[in-house]
Amino acid sequence: MSREILLQARDVSKSFGAVRVLHEVSFDVYRGEVLGILGPNGAGKTTLFNMISGDIKPSGGDIRLGEIALRGEPPFKRCRMGIGRTYQIPRPYSGMTTFENLLVAAAFGGGRSESDAYAFCAQVLTDCELADKANTSSGSLTLLDRKRLELARALASDPKLLLLDEIAGGLTEEESRSLVALVRRIRDRGVTIVWIEHVLHALMAVADRLMVLNFGEKIAEGLPQEVIANPEVKRVYMGVEA
């Protein structure tokens, strides 16, 4: 694996008033890898994603995509720079069809002309098994299909860095396995992935490294087996006393 750093976070902190959500978290994401992020609810995982994608501003610290400092860059520019993301609670454009949802991402995030985006989006729909729902109103999709749509829409923006926020939640084991295979193929295509997930076996199957957050602080980072064996991680995340 190449060790070129694609995303660099240094001492990233976030507070909402007196509530400290993240405290001086630092980590690197290497180009081409899958970094899994674990942590109990309220650990600050989604807040970290929101700061990377620009939805919220950090209270302190620095985030860089390659050599570019992201501070002050609005979300739409970060997307055009190559940061794609999904949301934990799907946010489809419910007044549009599934296909049109992807067109927005391909045309604006991916910078494609609309006619170029047609075939590209059709392919992404096929990849994410939404082709038969291409012309269905996204507001009427099932939860599973909404999660697929989140992933498909993020892919349609042709990201260099893909932020996946709990996309396996609510899926059956078979569906999770298929999703892992899909994530692996996206990685093999050269897309770097950071994946927040509670479905541990899905994450373990594809992640090159894991990072664990607890109460806004990084408590472990490293190879998946090493991190899972970490007594602090066992105590915090799995409730197992060492």
Place this chain on the structure above:
Amino acid sequence: MTSVPLSPVSHAPALPQVMVRRQTASGRIAMVLFLLAVVALAAMPWWAKTGTIRMVLELCCYIAVAQMWNMLAGYAGLVSVGQQAFMGAAGYALFVLAQTFGVNPFLAIFIALLVPAFLAVPCYMLLHRLDGPYFAIGTWVVAEVFRLVASNMGFLNAGAGMSLNVMKEYSLLERNIAMSLLCALMILLTIGGSYWFLRSRYGLALIAMRDNPVAAASQGVNVPRLRFMIYIAAAVGCGLAGAVYSMAQLRINPPSAFDPMWANVAIFIVMVGGIASIEGVLIGSLIYFIADRWFGQYGASYFVVLGVMTVFVALYARGGIWGAVSKRWDVHWFPIRRHLIYKTEERP
């Protein structure tokens, strides 16, 4: 989920053969009817009496203002109750240009549109910091400020207002021809222009922004700029309606130029006809126009009925009349959907 091979997205040969259908049969029929309506508007002097032209002009102004409000509230999520600010500003600009500076009034209408366009910029810079109801209140305050400024400017003849005496230089036929052409142009620009915009890639972005601005921004849509563009365009569209309406009235004063009734009318038309649809604006405008002709004599009680209708629709039929129709029958007079069709046999 079953495993499906993921094609390398950057390699064109792997992409499926697809086509996208944009038009529908009802859309084609409606397009022909729309163009015929525009031609009929332009040709009014040859088939309509002066009184009819005045009434149609009023209807066209309702349609234009309501469609601009529809673009603001129905698509951009900007609920304004102060678009009359730009109607009045353009109306006054027309009167000053034509009456004070001697510019040809029919040319002055178009020059006057620069005024709402320029005024909308600082207004938006101020208002965009406000959210939801605060934005709405802010737009109303801006309109009131405009009215008070106009009421106190000697240059605009203050509260007494101005008359467009230069129109006496033109014959009735000339005025009717000009008014008819302006009606056609106003409908072409506001309805045709909105349709063209909604069918463009920016229309996609606009609907995405309406449905979920946070997600739209994270998919590359420049939400603040799009909102700004819509606000300016709506100011110009309302300005055109205001200038044409004032020209037809031949007189302008602050209460009529900045009449908040225009905001009420636009809200009624869009809510009852169907928000976020051009069809709804056309239906709502016709309803209001007919209701105004038939029941306007009843004054306050008539407005109460209109208000109750709006509340009823907001509570029980949020899509308005057109929303109910399109839910029952899958027809679209102004289709903006993109229907994907796989051409190859490999389609799953």
